[in-house]
Amino acid sequence: MPTEPHSFPSGFYLLVEKAVDVVLEFPADGDSGGPFWNDDGQLDLVRCKEWDQEEVGVVPLGGNRYRLAERQLGPFSGLRLYWGDEFNADKGEDGTLRLTSVCMPRLYAHFRLLTSGGFSNDHQLAQHLHSLGGGGEAVAGGVLTLTVPAERASHLQRLMDML
Known part of the structure; x- marks a missing residue:
């Protein structure tokens, strides 16, 4: 993908350009992935009792806030977040991010x-x-x-x- 800002067909691609690869842990329901959340972005931990993890690309936005840039499992991903979605996560000592909430409203x-x-x-x-x-x-x-x-x-x- 081109890296000069003027070479992108839309400014949207600039939002996900400086991504880093991490492992994201998120609550899942075992059947249809996860996470699920309410209108305020709070995770539904009643529906999703298990935790799953996937390698993803994220853009750090400061503090505990991140923007998803890539679901590396593509169509095989169980993650219900897509590129451009913003979320909060705690960073573990090993660099793994543990999802804590989804930023709402979704942009x-x-x-x-x-x-x-x-x-x-x-x-x-x-x-x-x-x-x-x-x-x-x-x-x-x-x-x-x-x-x-x-x-x-x-x-x-x-x-x-x-x-």
Whole structure:
């Protein structure tokens, strides 16, 4: 990926650029992953009694706050956070982050789609997505995640419905 700010098709990609790799521990329910949280971002530890962990890329934002940059297991991840989502976590002595809450309201809305064709910056949907300040990522030959600022989610949904 290009590293010059002017070479990004959207400023969204700059938000996840300086990520570091860590192990993130999060509460999971065993069936559909986790974490689950309430409207205030507090974790649902009743539903999720087990703790799972995954290697992720995060951007430290200061204090105990982080922005998720990459779910390294891609479509096989049980993590219910996506790139751009911000959360609080305690850092262990071994560098592992233990999730304590999700920052609400979420700044970004996420759409996951299965595609049969390629998805590049030249794709009409990518151009709309980037014009709205969002970003897209295709992995595993067709699992597409589109992320857009939350206040523009309904606009992106209308565009997707028209395509």
